[in-house]
Amino acid sequence: MKRLTRSNEKLVTGVISGISNFISPRLDPVFLRVAFVMITFFNPPLILIYFGLILVMPDEKLNISKNDTTS
Secondary structure, eight states: OOOOOBOSSOSSSSHHHHHHHHHOTTSOHHHHHHHHHHHHHHOTTHHHHHHHHHHHSOBOOOOOOTTOOOO
């Protein structure tokens, strides 16, 4: 089951790229970032939802094995 998490591939906080990965891993986050900026221009309270998502969305965990012997 997919979880909505903030991405480690972040420009600011990783919220938009996390949403992009949740929708489709092949979707480029740049498209959603541009759409978010354009929509926020006409609907400024959307910024409050963005800050709320920063607080609510957990960080994405890195898959690092303990047996990784690369040096």
